Amino acid sequence: xxxxxxxKDFEALTLTLVAxxxxxxxxxxxxxxxxxxxxxxxxxxxxxxxxxxxxxxxxGRVFYYxxxxxxxxxxxxxxxxxxxxxxxxxxxxxFANADGEIDGALPPYVAHLELTAHDGGTRMELRASxxxxxxxxxxxxxxMDIGMEQxxxxxxxxxxx
Amino acid sequence: xxxxxxxxxxxxxxxRCLGEAASVSRLADVYPMSFAAVQKHVAVLERAGLVSKxxxxxxxxxxxxxxAVRQARQALDQLEATWRGRIERMSDILAEDEGDGxxxxxxx
Numbered sequence: 001x002x003x004x005x006x007x008k009d010f011e012a013l014t015l016t017l018v019a020x021x022x023x024x025x026x027x028x029x030x031x032x033x034x035x036x037x038x039x040x041x042x043x044x045x046x047x048x049x050x051x052x053x054x055x056x057x058x059x060g061r062v063f064y065y066x067x068x069x070x071x072x073x074x075x076x077x078x079x080x081x082x083x084x085x086x087x088x089x090x091x092x093x094x095f096a097n098a099d100g101e102i103d104g105a106l107p108p109y110v111a112h113l114e115l116t117a118h119d120g121g122t123r124m125e126l127r128a129s130x131x132x133x134x135x136x137x138x139x140x141x142x143x144m145d146i147g148m149e150q151x152x153x154x155x156x157x158x159x160x161x
Numbered sequence: 162x163x164x165x166x167x168x169x170x171x172x173x174x175x176x177r178c179l180g181e182a183a184s185v186s187r188l189a190d191v192y193p194m195s196f197a198a199v200q201k202h203v204a205v206l207e208r209a210g211l212v213s214k215x216x217x218x219x220x221x222x223x224x225x226x227x228x229a230v231r232q233a234r235q236a237l238d239q240l241e242a243t244w245r246g247r248i249e250r251m252s253d254i255l256a257e258d259e260g261d262g263x264x265x266x267x268x269x
Contacts, residue, residue, distance in 0.1 A: 002252045003245055008237045015240050019248045023255040031251050041250035109240075124248075128240055 004123075014129040021122045025115050028122045029086030032056070032113070042066075047074070053100070058083050062091075063100045077102060081110070089113040093128075165209035170194070171202050175211055175225050182215070182224040 007016040021028050031037050035054040043049035043066040053063040062078040077096035083089055094108030102108060112127040165171060170192055177183055177191070185203060189196040203223055206212040215222045 003248055006241060008241065013237070015237050015244070017241070017244050017248070019251075021252060021255055023259065027255060027258070028251070031254060037254060040254050041247050044246055126244065128244070130236075 012129065014127060017126045017128075019124045019126075020118060021124065022120075023122055025086050025117055025122045028115055028124060032089060033085065035062075038062075039064075049076075056080065056083050056085070056089075061100075063096065065098075073098070075100070075103075078111075087115055165205050165211055168202065168205075170199075171206055174199075174202060174206060174223065178212055178223045178225040182222040184217075184220040184222055186220065188223065 002019045002021055004018045004020050005016075006018075008014075009016070031041060033056055035051040038054070039049050039051055042064070047066040047068055049064050049066045051062065051064045053061055055061055058080055060080050060083070062080075063075070064077075065073040065075045067073055075096040075098055077094050077100060078091040079094070079102075081090040081092065090110065090112045092108045093111050094102045097103045109128050109130045112129075114125040116123050116125075173192075174188060177188065185200055186196065188203070189199045192199060203212060203214065203221075206223075207214055210226060212223050212225050215224065
């Protein structure tokens with residue numbers, strides 16, 4: 001089990017996750033810096049990711065899409081705030097449209113990644129924070145809409161059955 | 162719960178009572194229906210666990226149970242699950258590549 005600790009701060013709307021890997025810091029950094037490797041872990045097995053742009057520099061971006069089993073594409077975007085290989089990475093993680101623009105439908109969060117040598121391996125700390133209360137409220141509003149929509153489509157399915 | 166949300170007035174009540182409670186009489190002012198009709202809608206929502214009712218003086222206050230805290234919890238839980246999956250896959254890749262790099266090992 002490589003996840004060492006998890007902390008969820010509901011007030012600050014921040015998730016902090018610590019994981020330990022039995023590999024060098026360079027190897028763990030490669031998982032982020034090598035687009036082919038990133039494709040192997042970013043999306044769940046049912047929705048593999050394909051990297052379109054991959055520029056790990058401050059101001060650079062990663063633009064990708066994940067493909068559903070039905071062939072539907074979901075685009076996403078990271079915008080880098082800080083990049084310090086092979087130690088740290090800070091970026092905004094957001095949903096995007098097919099043109100690579102941040103899609104307002106869901107609010108982005110800021111991901112802060114820190115890699116340190118630890119116990120002969122590498123400790124990775126990831127902090128994910130929703131930017132502002134406002135964005136969180138937006139997310140909540142949207143989630144509620146999605147929940148409603150799902151409920152509605154389930155009703156339709158039940159009625160059709 | 163699906164039945165409770167299958168009505169646009171009831172969905173609107175859930176939204177309206179999100180964060181801040183509203184009295185049944187105030188809700189009755191908003192919709193073109195009787196106090197009793199609104200009360201019926203609230204009762205359906207209450208049975209589904211979507212709102213709670215609280216008596217204050219002569220008024221009944223309705224509050225949505227789909228509150229911000231619960232929603233925030235769900236959002237962070239979802240993010241946690243996503244990242245747990247990712248870390249597991251990262252770990253697998255590191256183990257696999259370790260095998261490729263050094264000598265022949267059994268396929269993972």
